[in-house]
Amino acid sequence: MSEKVWSVYLAGEIHSDWRERIEAGAREAGLPVAFTAPVTDHPASDDAGTGTLGPEPVKFWADQMGAGVNAIRTQTMIRDADLLVVRFGDKYRQWNAAFDAGFAAALGTPYVTLHDGELDHALKEVDRAAQATARTPEQVVAVLRYAIRGELPR
Amino acid sequence: MSEKVWSVYLAGEIHSDWRERIEAGAREAGLPVAFTAPVTDHPASDDAGTGTLGPEPVKFWADQMGAGVNAIRTQTMIRDADLLVVRFGDKYRQWNAAFDAGFAAALGTPYVTLHDGELDHALKEVDRAAQATARTPEQVVAVLRYAIRGELPR
């Protein structure tokens, strides 16, 4: 009988290497996880609408077209996910990360937040609805390993 | 670990080759998509009830029998779908396409509409609940490719 492959969606900040560190850590630990994520190539993400459906001169509508096309990807992946990791960086506002967390909370899908302590107060509602708040990608890997294998770091 | 195969239901117009063009485009792009569709052989679809359950002389009831048998196929496929493409042509009324769009909207399943600009006003409610409105099958393929692979056409 084959082992369950956990589906983990990595939401939020796209300007640091946190996804790579989590994926590398999970690979090293041999965890059966299929990671998914929004498109993290920022220019491609911004052009998701006009690049697929054709030009739109007004920025607001171009953004709306892009957000719709991105949502096909992200909402499908979020609905498929067993768990989300939601990352907030110290730059940018990342409202879509908080949106994804709220979406997951209403679906009853568990999520882990990943951010520095200085954001704690601003993120208290988002953290409260999470199952865990991590400070480092390595802690997220430890949570995944425990959740899937029941093993703690030595 | 195997890649997710996206399930995409192609709803609506059955008198042009739009389904073939989307399927061919997805194949060329190597996208992992399993397409489903209503029965597109028009006479077979019209005989779905009487051809399986026996003759019914009154047209209204024969149609109702057929619609029930077709619904076994279509509602199962729509419930299984990650995404719908809903096509409106310039002939016929295609109320079942709009019905499928409403059904998907209530389920929270994303869909893309595909139609010419002259239908925009009449379809504004159906388009508004969609994640994207495309004009050509090739644009739909571009949306699928972006949603699945995160790649834009060059």
Added chain:
Amino acid sequence: MSEKVWSVYLAGEIHSDWRERIEAGAREAGLPVAFTAPVTDHPASDDAGTGTLGPEPVKFWADQMGAGVNAIRTQTMIRDADLLVVRFGDKYRQWNAAFDAGFAAALGTPYVTLHDGELDHALKEVDRAAQATARTPEQVVAVLRYAIRGELPR
């Protein structure tokens, strides 16, 4: 103890007096029904977006803005409804009526269609998912009276 007031949403065609006839019939029969409906003033409905949120020169986007504002009304009313009556006239395409029917079907909310026999074949899927197909507003009133009071016309 007060009687339940049934909430009935009247979807579809806005160019004939079918809503008034149903409402008058229900009033005469003393039925406890609260009717709701989309905005049936066609110009107002078309301006729902630009009239509330400000001008938008491009027709497609103006329509999209309007459809969003209309959806606040219609989806709230449909979610509140015990029953929908979905009317298809012989002019226009009324895709939004079919969309509403599909939406109701997915929610498990019963609906009655109201249209002439010449539309039967085109509407067979929409009729099949309905609980009844009526030809006249008076038949709809009879259905309401039976459903609520258990009385048939003499």
Added chain:
Amino acid sequence: MSEKVWSVYLAGEIHSDWRERIEAGAREAGLPVAFTAPVTDHPASDDAGTGTLGPEPVKFWADQMGAGVNAIRTQTMIRDADLLVVRFGDKYRQWNAAFDAGFAAALGTPYVTLHDGELDHALKEVDRAAQATARTPEQVVAVLRYAIRGELPR
């Protein structure tokens, strides 16, 4: 038969008078709306946990206690709401506003965003899942009036 009272939850920014302006506008227009909102007294909101359940010296946990108590209020009100208005101001990060929007989106509850154009790009995902994006409280009142009464401003 009494008119439906719409339940509208006013989420987000607590440092300007936008709620008062919407409530005043709705009152003037005679709209049947019951507004709800998170606790907008900032110090009270911050003390929601320790002020009810007792002292907690560590800020992170005090915040978590407070977020839990606030969630009793906010999630109950959001689940009861027919519509949300989600306001983003130009200061602070207001991640809880985006969280509420995502929560509403997953429930299928419509919402309207309210923010300046300079936030459009950062809020594109949140706006895309909304039924409307308004710039002023008065526009929100116009949307409410249209949705409830079907009337546009003259």
Added chain:
Amino acid sequence: MSEKVWSVYLAGEIHSDWRERIEAGAREAGLPVAFTAPVTDHPASDDAGTGTLGPEPVKFWADQMGAGVNAIRTQTMIRDADLLVVRFGDKYRQWNAAFDAGFAAALGTPYVTLHDGELDHALKEVDRAAQATARTPEQVVAVLRYAIRGELPR
């Protein structure tokens, strides 16, 4: 503050006075219950379709029309109900009573069955999914009184 009025749907057999006995017992006990039921006038129920929508010569389709119209009433009432009482008599097959029980079970709505011991074996699946099996209408009243008031018969 006003007391909750329990909504109790009385499903099943229409050839004995069990509904009247339950209603009388609840009235005597002063219980705040609003009872609902299918149309219990057998000929009216059989004519529900043709009496409202017009003649249909083929019995099968006339029955289907009637069942649709009856379902508008019964499914609305069942969805509104806090509790069902499902009565099986010793004559007739009453498959609709069992259908209603299955419908309630899937919705998570509790129900009580009411039938003689000789039907126990045939009804074991239906009884198992019930919260109680009663032999007399008076026992049903006792269950209602306990559930609502917490009082047992002396």
Added chain:
Amino acid sequence: MSEKVWSVYLAGEIHSDWRERIEAGAREAGLPVAFTAPVTDHPASDDAGTGTLGPEPVKFWADQMGAGVNAIRTQTMIRDADLLVVRFGDKYRQWNAAFDAGFAAALGTPYVTLHDGELDHALKEVDRAAQATARTPEQVVAVLRYAIRGELPR
């Protein structure tokens, strides 16, 4: 990409060979269907509780134990099913078949009924909520073939 295997639950009568005929027909037609069913060995089914959990002298409770154990099987299979076939024979009351139909209807899972014309009137509610009413197992196979392959019998 592998073809979808349809999951079809065969509910109801256990005293004739209708299941075997449907399974044989589907096999001959090469249809990708995984059939499931309640335990059709009548004595085993009656002993499901006492045979697994130990003796119970009182028939009512022994039946209740058995119905619970059977429900683990049947409700799991029904929740997994894409489609149900619900068979009513001319003997016995088969209330559990009608219960299963109601359960499926509330879940939104389509089903086909299979019975002789003489049961039409008694089964009108159960048939009305079905997508089709068949008279023979061969008709059910034709429906399956059409729903899955889009092919009609020649």
Added chain:
Amino acid sequence: MSEKVWSVYLAGEIHSDWRERIEAGAREAGLPVAFTAPVTDHPASDDAGTGTLGPEPVKFWADQMGAGVNAIRTQTMIRDADLLVVRFGDKYRQWNAAFDAGFAAALGTPYVTLHDGELDHALKEVDRAAQATARTPEQVVAVLRYAIRGELPR
């Protein structure tokens, strides 16, 4: 427009006066709360089955009958509740309190636990899924007052 009356279900321990203290505190604070609870008369609760449905000599089955009748009350009240308070005392095992908490958690209904610190470790899972853990009935009243009125104790 009338104020929302919050529905609060008081689950768990029935051997101390905690319910009375919460109800008195809410009354003093003038909070619009309708409290509901299981039957707290222990002998009546134990006789809920046999007292309504007739004698059953075997204790296990008498208990099962009683638990079914009690569930009609408790599950209806829990489904109606905006909030649960779940009390664990230091005697008895109160597994039904933990069951109710799990039931509420799966429904997405918020709850507050009420227990002494010595039970913290044993109740950690139940507390984690709660929105707050209180030590005294007065703290629960403070939480209710804050959630409903936004006021903190001075």
Added chain:
Amino acid sequence: MSEKVWSVYLAGEIHSDWRERIEAGAREAGLPVAFTAPVTDHPASDDAGTGTLGPEPVKFWADQMGAGVNAIRTQTMIRDADLLVVRFGDKYRQWNAAFDAGFAAALGTPYVTLHDGELDHALKEVDRAAQATARTPEQVVAVLRYAIRGELPR
């Protein structure tokens, strides 16, 4: 066509070998079951939070961190399960087992309880919502074998 693998979650007591006995019995019987369970290494389970996310000196919060991390595992497994077995031992309070049972009940997922007769009265509500109450792991295996294969022990 491959056989369905049943997913069975083994909830509750972690101090005896009941899980091993059920797994061994299922293996011997050749049943297609994938068993899941909470982490049963008690010290690891207690350190689930601090061992993955870092030290927390206050026991209450360390427990809350641990319960969150454990919930990622358990709620995912419970949502995936076809069936739960919920074991109550004679020591400890095992409130989380009762919590899991309530969670499953609200989801509509069937479960079997496993405990000695002396706990019957205290567990009557939990047993009533179960599909079966077993006394030994071997009885649970018999139930699984019947549910999956339709076979009774000889």
